[in-house]
Amino acid sequence: LYLTVEVGLGGVLVIDGVPAVGGSGAGGEYGHMPFGDRSRRCPCGARGCWDNEVDGRALARHLGVAPPDDPRAFAVEVLERAERGGEADAAAAVRRVAEALASGVAGLVNAHDPDVVTLGGLAPLIRAAAQDDFDAAYLDGLMEFRRADPIPLRAASLGDDSALIGAAAAGLDVVLSEAGLDEWAADFERAAVRG
Template identity: 40%
Template sequence: MPGPAARPAPDRGRTVLGPALALVHTGRAPTRSALTEALGVTRATAGAVASELAALGLVTVDARPAGGGRGRPSHRLAVDPAGPVVLAAQIHADGFSVALAGLGGVLEEPVDLPLPRPGDPGRVLRAVAEAGARLVAASPRSCLGAALAVPTPVAEPDGTALAALYLDWPAGTPVTDLFAAAVAEAVPGAALPTAVANDANLAALAEHRHGAGRDARHLLYVTSGHRGVGGALVVDGRLHTGSAGLALEVGQLVVDPAGRPCPCGRRGCLDVEADPPALLAAAGRTPRPGEPLLDAARAVTRAAGRDPAARAAVDRVADRLGAGIAGMVNILDPDRIVLGGLHRDLLAAAPERLPAAVAGQCLWGRRAGVPLLPAALERPDLAGAAELAWQPYLDDPSAVAA
C-alpha cells in the first residue's frame, strides 16, 4: 500500500489530514464538499486529502457524486469497510468483553467471557489479551492497536489503577504495563500499540463522537454497569481528566450519610446508592447464580409498572441518582447529560421522577433546562476503548503506513 511519501498532498492538506479523518470517522463529512466546508480549505486541497486517506486504506471516495442539494454534486466519503481495525476490550465485575472495531464507531460482534479465577490482575489481563488475539487472528483485516476500558481511575502518566474496588485488585496495580505485556505475548510479532483508561471516560468519549452526546459542548456522562457509578465530562470535544487523570470520580459523592456502606469506607456514596446491587437490595431481589448484576437490575426496572416493590425500588434509586446529578450540575453546568448502563434504564422507568429529582435539588431548578438523555450506544465502554485505540491514527493518519 503506498504511503504518504508516494501520494504527496499540499502542505495545507497534510496539516488537516487528521481533522479530515476525524470528520469522516464521526459522520460529519459524508461528502467531499462537506469536508471542504468543515476544514475551510479549497476543493483541490479537500480532494487531495480525501485521496490520501483513500490511499492509506482508511476511507473510500465514491466516484458517483451525491446529488440532491444546491450547487455541484459532490463525491461521497465513507470509512473503508475493508480497512484496518483495532482491538477494544472492557473489564467489569462480572466478566470481560473484546471486539474488533473499524473506523466509524461500529463494533464487530463482541465476545463476552467470565473473569478467570483467581482474578489477579496478571491472570485477568492475559485472558483478555488471549481472547482478543483470537479475534485478530480470525480477521482478514490488519489490526493497528489495542485498548482496554477498566472500572477504576487510571493515574496519568504512570498508568496505575488506583481503586479497582470491585475487581479486588491492589491499589497501584500497573494495569497499563501489564496489559501491554499481555498483548505483546498474545499477539507476537505485531508490536501493537496499547492503552488503558477508565471505562466511564471512554464511554463518554464514544457517546460524544457517535451517540447521544454529539455536538454537546459540555457533556456530563453518568453510568452504572455492574457495580459502582462512573462519570465523565467532555468539554469542547476533549475529556476533562484533571491533573493526573483522576477527575470526575462521581461515585464518591455522598447522597445519603446514613446509607449503604461503601468500599471506600464511608456510607451513602453514589457508588452504592445508585448501582445494580442497590436497586436489587431495595427491591428485595437476589440474582440467579451466574446472572450478571446489570441484567438482574434491568429486570427490576422493567417490572416497575406492575410490581409495587420494583416501583418503590426504582423510585428510591432514582431519587438518590437525581441528588447526585444535581450536585454535579451545580458544579459543572453542563449543556447535556447522558445516562448509560442501569441509569439509562432508570430514566426509562422513571421518565418524570428522575428529571424532577435533578431539578428539585439543582440550584437553577427546572429553569436550568439541561437535557437528560439515554445513551444511544449499546456498548459505549467497548466503543470508547476503540476510540482510544484509534486516537493515534486520528491524530496522524500517516502512521497507518508506518
C-alpha cells in the same frame, strides 16, 4: 457530562471534545461522591458513596433481599418487574433509586454547568421506569436559576458497545494525531532505508 450506571456509577466530563480525566487519570469517579447514606461504608473504602444508591445493590436493599451476585442483571430484572406493573414493591424500589440518581445528577449539573448530560448503561432505563419521579427529583435538586431552562438529559446513543467504541476511537485519535502520523512516517522511512 456523561454518566453511566452499571454496578455503581461512573462518568466523565468532556470539555471541547476532550475527557477531563484529572491529574493522574483517575478522575470521573462520580459514584464515589458522598451523595449516599453516610452510615454505609462503600467497597471503595469511603463513606456515604452515591454508588451504593443507584444500582442493583440498592434495589436489593430496598426490596429487603440479599445483595445480588450480579447486580446489573438483578437491576434489569427489577426494572422489568416495575415496568410491567402490578408489583408495588419493585416500583417503589425503582422510584427510590431513580430519585437518588436524579438528585445526584442535579448536584453535578450545579457543579459543572454542562451543556448536556448523557445517561448511559442502566441510567436511561432507570429514568424511563420512573420518569415522573426522576424528573421531579432532578428539577428539585437544581439551583433555582437553572429550573426555568434545565440542562437537558439525554440517553446515550451507542448502547452496550459504547465503551468499546470509545476505546477504539481513543486509539484512532492517538494514531491519527500529528505525533502519531509523524511516528508512522518515520517508521515507514526506516523500513525504506532497510530496503
